[in-house]
Amino acid sequence: HSSVDPSIPSALSNNDFIVFFTNKIGFIGLPNMKYYYVFLFFVFIISVLGNTVVMTVICLDQNLRTPKYVAVFNLAFVDLLGSTALVPKVIDIFLFNHNSITYNDCMAFFFFCYSFLSMQSLNLVALSYDRLMAIMFPLHYHVKVTHKIMFSLILFFWLLVFISNIMAIVLLTRLSFCNSVVINSYFCDYGLIHRLACNDNFPSYVLGHILPVLILWIPLVIILFSYICIGHALGKVAASEERVKAFKTCTAHISLVAIYYVPILISFTMYANIHQNARIINLSLTSVVPPMLNPIIYVLQTQEIKCSIKKLIQIKSIPLLSSLPLFS
Template structure:
């Protein structure tokens, strides 16, 4: 806690992506629209899965959790930026910044772990279809998600505690729209060697473990698919993985380009790239999964028909 007492910076200034007021106006409208679409789209996915008994399976259980994490991740980052713009302020308190860092790390890593669990689910469904229900029991599904939450929270706590130990002097302007750990580390007047070391060791393990699970799962999946004699069976097997692979490519493609280098080399290009996995990917996930998934589209169609067929004026029938 000595690091906190030595901290002279009581707040940080979030300069946004451009730092120019006219461009920030455009970005405000863009981020507001994307945030609303993210919340609405993911809520619809959760509603569809919850209301349709046919979707009460491991695959959709994980998808509902992914939508929940996407809503949470966007809610940690975007609203503060929108409020600051409306209030004409760029400030975020030291405590708010540390809290934002904690939840940003938690939800970002949770995305990766859920994507790896979903890859394992697809592996079992395609490579061991006869044993799927026996392997992917509800207890195992809950256990996998629970372990993921524990690991990601402990990892976020580690980095947040190490961040709190640092001293921040006079410089407090962050060229970003939220408290990303890397640009915050660049502002510290303390030695950030331990922080960078933890990013490359513990952070590397947390990042590479789910990524490796995804790669290994798909190696087995594709090797199994190539053995299928029927082109129809091959197409059906690959179609169940298409949405997941698209999301994995967007998510890990952005992270690999941003965080797999020292914090001292963090640049404006990295700042722009963070928009992909913090704002764009959570917004696109519902569309990627619903547009390529017959079950989701069928569940959404049922919900729409249920609402449109509801009797809004029951008294008319009573009168008759």
């Protein structure tokens, strides 16, 4: 390695490479940022509780063990793990001023954060497939959406995410860092890491442009195309009540898509025009808010889950009532 900033440790090998995060660099001129991280902590708690409830209800209710709820369970599972991988580490870094991380830990941090955030996007594709088949082929739905098909689809998505992120890490390990190891972000951001390299980072640069297309934009195009097909199919339905009833089955999924993609679209389209503080806050909220809202939306907008929760509460309350003297 060539000359190194004296404030940076001289050892920059893959085993003891240090990546720094600083409040001064992360957020410029914003006082009382500790309250923002406390807010992230409460968002994390709500996300963990909500997704755990959804997963538990699906496991306990036999009626919810359908292909559709395989995808819903996987979405809750991914949201739970994604929040757990990101939020505690971010709070530890910024709120408790542990502003350094080893190279290997940074790679692990990157892998898990990117994997779970990517799976959120791809899970929405699986759910859009379910809605597309349910509305366009209602009589053949149980043939076109089976447990085998849904498990195969989700397994393919997991393999795609793992392989692409492992490739990204392999390319990062080829890089040398001569001048700075300070990442101006709230987590181990792939794009910011490879831009710090002082040797050839072109493969990482190319992969950094391919991954968003593969993980974000192609899934979004597929989802939008599925709803164009759904709209075309519903347009052929004569009765307006039937159209409304069919469309209501899509409202939960549409809400999830909007919550996930709208902030990302804003971040990408206004990336060069918004202040660094606003960009970091927007990206961090994009990462933590959807996992919190997803279970709330599914509980409030999905009739099957609401009925299942009511039924489970009644079943649990019967032994409690029978144990009281008035009912014994």
